[in-house]
Amino acid sequence: MKANGQLRRDLEQNADEILHKVESIGDAHLMSDLETPLRKDAFVLSPEEKVNRIEEKFADILQILGLDLSDDSLSGTPRRVAKMYVNEIFQGLLPENKPQAKLFDNKYRYGQMLLEKNITVHSYCEHHLVPIIGKAHVAYISSGKVIGLSKINRLVRYFSKRPQVQERLTEQIGAELKNALQTEDVAVYIDAEHMCVATRGVEDASSNTITVHYSGKFKEEVYRNEFLKMIS
DSSP: OOOOHHHHHHHHHHHHHHHHHHEEEHHTTTOOOOOOOOOOOTSSOOHHHHHHHHHHHHHHHHHHOOTTSSSTTTTTTTHHHHHHHHITTTGGGGGGGOOOOOEEEEEOOOSEEEEEEEEEEEEEEETTEEEEEEEEEEEESSEEEEOHHHHHHHHHHHHHHEEHHHHHHHHHHHHHHHHTTTOOOOOEEEEEEEEHHHHHHTTTTOOOOHHHEEEEGSHHHHHHHHHHHHOO
């Protein structure tokens, strides 16, 4: 059996190797899965317990950085950040916050494309936890059912309010809309600016990232072109 010292060195080496792989994946901007990666015990703690734990940890981070938390301007920062993380910018991690999309009969027999454009996207890059800011354009063709327009905005908001990569966000919105609307005829287009590109690393503030999801009729050129023309 290995001595404690050697075992600790082996564990530290393995941790360094895993961290290097994770950082490499992040730099390559790959998407691991359609589902947001959550631990099985992600919801054991209540939101308030999470706020309390994050407050403690973030206070440690600020102190390590050398900041004086006894200063009036900083004393409440750990609590503010913790509440912001749980109740605001990452509220989309909580299943109870998912909007319920009530279906209605398409009484008007409207069979053309319905487009909701310029939906605000406020998300956070899961690689550096800095903002992703942009617009989403979402369209669908009814299969006999419709949902309230605001539900589309709320679904975009729900999936945006969590650590994300834009590719996964686009696919999550598309998959949820197909499920909610009971149709395959869905298109999602997201155009966003990533602060991890604009304010760190390459520091390119002029570039945007565009991702799309086309399914059903939107895989056909005529429908896809109509959609792109309408959002241009």
